[in-house]
Amino acid sequence: MTEETGLRERKKQRTRQALSETAIELFLARGFDQVSVADVAAAVEVSKPTLFRYFPSKEDLVLHRIADHQGEAARVVRERAVEASPLAALRAHFHARLDAYDPVTGLCDNPAVLAFHDLVFTTPSLLARTVRYSERDEELLAAALYETGGDGGDEFMARLAAAQIVTVQVRLARGNWCRINGGVRAAEALPRAHAEADVAFDLLGGGVGAVYG
Amino acid sequence: MTEETGLRERKKQRTRQALSETAIELFLARGFDQVSVADVAAAVEVSKPTLFRYFPSKEDLVLHRIADHQGEAARVVRERAVEASPLAALRAHFHARLDAYDPVTGLCDNPAVLAFHDLVFTTPSLLARTVRYSERDEELLAAALYETGGDGGDEFMARLAAAQIVTVQVRLARGNWCRINGGVRAAEALPRAHAEADVAFDLLGGGVGAVYG
DNA sequence: CTCGAAAACGCAACCGAGTTACAAAAGATT
DNA sequence: AATCTTTTGTAACTCGGTTGCGTTTTCGAG
Known part of the structure; x- marks a missing residue:
């Protein structure tokens, strides 16, 4: 085709x-x-x-470039190993993308990529549009989570969980980009990125209640 | 003044x-x-x-109307009873606003309010702008959570939690608005709104892990 | 009350994003 | 080559938002 x-x-x-x-x-x-x-x-x-x-x-x-990554989270959930939980799959995937210095994680000091990210994040009208992409991503993830049936068929819960997951991933990426943009090399920032990802996914999995509950 | x-x-x-x-x-x-x-x-x-x-x-x-509600979540956390946890205070506050049919909860069938919400939610350029307000709200809440010290001084965790909380509240409001917009009276939708709020805050407090982990 | 500075306003022209109508050109089809 | 379809350029237009400038209005001090 x-x-x-x-x-x-x-x-x-x-x-x-x-x-x-x-x-x-x-x-x-x-x-x-x-x-x-x-x-x-x-x-x-x-x-x-x-x-x-x-x-x-x-x-x-x-x-239109970042549109290519649409639905990545949903895909990860759908194509996960049978014994893996959705959250575990997403967590492992994020750590893997981190190790690959994938631009989507924000942890990438390739000059061209960095300049591109800088353009998007510092131009208000561009930044505003990225929200729309996140929303679509969230919808797709919600559908994928719903299909797993872990929620006992509660579609609303799937949407809530998807919203939280996407939100957290966006925050992680933004944090990484900030540090890279501050002059830190990606390799240097890698340990902290992994650590923050762990904090974030622990919080996601174990609940805000353990800290602020 | x-x-x-x-x-x-x-x-x-x-x-x-x-x-x-x-x-x-x-x-x-x-x-x-x-x-x-x-x-x-x-x-x-x-x-x-x-x-x-x-x-x-x-x-x-x-x-500019909705700008008045800026920082409401942060205020609730700051002014909570000494024995209440931040999350419990937010939860109680949301339920209270629900019972008052406060427009911010989306559960309000006052024609004028409904028409206004409809205008905002169905006009893309307006909807896009509301995101900015949510982001500001999130920042303020993050600062308030950080001050509670429940996170042991982890600012990043405060931001993550704030992001999740604001996200969930926005979803709850959107869900309520959808039903009201579908013709259901606010009083009829109240029980379900409370139920969804409970689900949402349980998920928030106990973690996504219990369901999708 | 008067006068001068400062604030607010109207006007007109301008810029840039995005659209429309129509005619011309270029690729596809036989 | 003749024809049909898709794509393109031109020009003019709408609308959101800005700018420069001259005029009016308000304020405050003498």
């Missing part, structure tokens, strides 16, 4: 990629708000309406 | 209120996106720049 060998299709793919890459390049160089969509369109030698035919908004020029 | 008896100050207050009230009125009647800021300004007989001197954005014409 990825073999739509038409010339037309190839051109579209190339235009789309050129738009996104050129846009991010310009945004990184001058800042998101200092580059207009007209600038991007001009740089790719495309008209403004055409740009919006490829990306519904200026923000999507940047954020 | 609320006694700035100047004529100037009084006029400003009146203009501000007129702008907000007229705007909400128009938005409720025709929909947020079908009313331009120029319409609002014209209805109040004020110029467009003046409108923006009072409210930094179109959304703030609506949302």
Whole structure:
């Protein structure tokens, strides 16, 4: 199905990629708000309406990248080993991504990745949009949790748990990014990242009650 | 300090209120996106720049109302009875607000309140902005939790817990609003709202681990 | 009461995001 | 090559938000 060998299709793919890459390049160089969509369109030698035919908004020029990770948590739960609990699978997965210095964990000092994260986190309109992605992620995770049946068929509980899990993962990533952004190398920050992840998943699993209850 | 008896100050207050009230009125009647800021300004007989001197954005014409509730969770924690734990205080407070059919719980079938909630929740740009308010609320709660010292001085844990608590409260309110919006009277939905709140706070206190761990 | 400074306002023009209508161009089809 | 469809460019438009500037209104001091 990825073999739509038409010339037309190839051109579209190339235009789309050129738009996104050129846009991010310009945004990184001058800042998101200092580059207009007209600038991007001009740089790719495309008209403004055409740009919006490829990306519904200026923000999507940047954020379509992170859309690829949509549903990762849900997938982890679904594809976990039969003997593993959902939470244990998510925990193990997060630690594994940490060791791989996966950008999604925030623990990644690759200059390009860091600059990209910096762009997203320090541009209000971009940051606001990431929330929408988290919400979708949460929905998908809730569905996956519900399917496990551990809640005795309580859909509301699945949604609550999903919300908490996604929230915690976002906080973990933000914490890591902050330290990396403060100049710490990823390898140095790794132990603390693992420790915080343990704290977070312990809290998640054992409840806030043990501390503030 | 609320006694700035100047004529100037009084006029400003009146203009501000007129702008907000007229705007909400128009938005409720025709929909947020079908009313331009120029319409609002014209209805109040004020110029467009003046409108923006009072409210930094179109959304703030609506949302400045909910800004009043900022920091409610933090306040509850700070002003709790000495023998009460933070979580118990928050739980009791939520149940109490439920019994009072407080709009913040989503369980309120007052037509005006319902229409207002409907406006906020079904207008994407407004809904997006509410997230910012929640984030601020979360920050304040984190600080209040940290001060209790129950975490042994772990600021990160305070932030995690605050994030989870705020998230759960938002979900509870959304659930209630959904049912009210579906036509159920607040009094009818009250038992279920209490039940869900219990489930939510149990999950919060006892951990996701007991269910999905 | 008067006068001058400061605050608030209106006007008009402007910018940038996003949309629309229509006509022109380019790929696909026979 | 002729035709049909999809994609594109042009130009004009709407709307949120800003800016510069001149005018009015309020305040406060003499």
